[in-house]
Amino acid sequence: RGCPRGASFSWYLYSPLRVRYPYVRGALLEPYREALRRTGDPVEAWASIVEDPEKARAYKSQRGKGGFxxxxxxxxxxxxxxxxxxxxxxxxxxxxAGFSPIPAMSTVSYAAGTRFLSLIGGICLSFYDWYADLPPASPMIWGEQTDV
Incomplete structure (x- = not known):
């Protein structure tokens, strides 16, 4: 038998209120769609929004207000x-920069996250960086060898 918390987790999985589709803030998605129609290139469309101070301010000011x-x-x-x-x-x-759990938590998540970041030259933050529960540089010296 599992713990009560684990047993109740199925409520989240099967809840009619769970999020099943991606949602994006409308104040960002609409300008992005318009820019994509205009440029035809997703990267150019994104750049046209984030590099324009007025457009960037317009969608950033809507954070915390819903509108997804x-x-x-x-x-x-x-x-x-x-x-x-x-x-x-x-x-x-x-x-x-990305956060990936230690291998003991999820081998697949760890491998996918660290591989993606390593391929693009990004920074991978580990469980240890996040929680700071080991002496400085311990994972770098001894490797990620602890279990959860």
Missing amino acids: VRASWDEVADLIAAAHVHTVKQYGPDRI
Whole structure:
């Protein structure tokens, strides 16, 4: 038998209230769609928004106010990829940082996250960086050998 917390987790999985589709803030998605129609290139479309102070301010000022609209998985994947490519081109790959759990938590998540970041030249933050529960540089010296 599992713990009560684990047993109740199925409520989240089967809840009619769970999020099943990607949602993006409308104040960002609408300008992105318009820019994509105009340029035909997702990276150019993203750049036209984030590099224009007025457009960037318009969508950033809506943070915390809701206004999410449903988007397709393909559209969201293109938007995320465009943001990554733009950041790497504009500022360098080391400006992309990601968190990946230690292998003991999820081998697949760890491998996928660290591999992606390593391929693009990004920075991978580990469980240890996040929680700071080991002496400085311990994982770098001894490797990620602890269990959860």
